Amino acid sequence: MYDEMFNLNAKGPFFAVQKFAPLINRGGSVVLTTSVANVKGLPGQATYGAAKAALRSLARTLATELLPQEIRVNAVSPGPIATPILDKVFTDKEMAAQVREKTIGMIPMKRFGTSEEIAKAVLFLAFDATFTTGLEIPVDGGWSQF
Template structure:
C-alpha cells in the first residue's frame, strides 16, 4: 500500500542522512518528492538515488530568498503541498566558553531561522489537512557535552510546533516534531571523529542507549512516514523521540 500516493512533499536537507532516507521512503510510498541542499553535485546524486521523478532545488535554508524560490517552484509545478519536512541542520560541538559568534550564528541561522522562515514561506501552499514535520534532536532536552549552542538552536523547534499546531488548526494542518537520538549517518564524521576512532565512539554511544546501538536513518524515516501519513491523523503538536530510549537515562 502506498501511504503517500498523490501527495507532494518537500524535505529540506534531503541529500543525506535522515533527510535522504525519508525522501527515498516517501517516494517509494507514492509521494512526489522535492528536496533541497546547498551543493549541486550532492543534490543531483541524491535525486538520482531517490528516483521516482524526485526534484532537487539548490539553496541555503538560512536564506529567505531560497524559501521563496522553493514556494514559487512548488506553486508553479504542483499548485499546492501536502507534506513539509524541515530537516536541514548543522552541528558544531564546542564547550560554551570556546564558542565563536560565527559558530553560534551558523547553527541558529540554519537550525532555527531556517525552520521558522521555511514554514512561514510554505504555509500558504499547504493543503488543508497537510502535515508539517520539524526535525529536532535529543540534545534539545538532554544535556550532552559540547552541545549547548546546538541544543539551544533545536530547543526552539518544539515551541514553534506547539504554536503552529494552534495557529493552523482552522486548516487542520498537523505540526509535529521528530527528535532523533544518535543515528549512524555521515554526520558522525563531521563531528571530528576519525574512521580509526569511529568504532570506539559508536560503542561509547551505544553504551548510553538502552537499545544498545545507534539508530539507523531508515528507522527515523519510518517515524517520519508515520507523521506524514494518515496513520497519525490524530497526532498533533507532539515531540516524538526516536532515540532507542536514550532520553530516559
C-alpha cells in the same frame, strides 16, 4: 557557531513553514526534525541543543497557529543515527570508533538507529497520525527517556 546553529535549526524551519503554510492543503501536515539534544544537555553541544529546543517549541506554537487551516505540526527527535557524520567529524578512525562505542553504551537499546527508522516515524506523523498535532516522537533507542 551560535548564529550558524540557530540559522540552520530554528530560523530556517520557521521561515520555511511560514512560506509553505499557505500552500499546504487542509488536512496537511508539517513534520520538523528536532534532536535528542533538545532534552539531554549534551556537553559541547550547547548551541545545537538550544537551537533544537527552540525548534521543538516552534513545533508546539505552529501546531496551535495552523489549527484554523487544519494543518497538523509535529516533530521527530532522532538520537544517534548510523550516518557518515562521525567519520566526517573525527577524521581519526580510532577516535570515531571510540565515540561510537561510548555513545552506544549510553543508549538503552545499545545501538545506533537507522535512517529508515527515522523515515518511518516521519511518515507516520505526516500521513497516519491524523488526530495528532504538537507531538514530538523521540526515535532515539530510549536515550531521552532514561
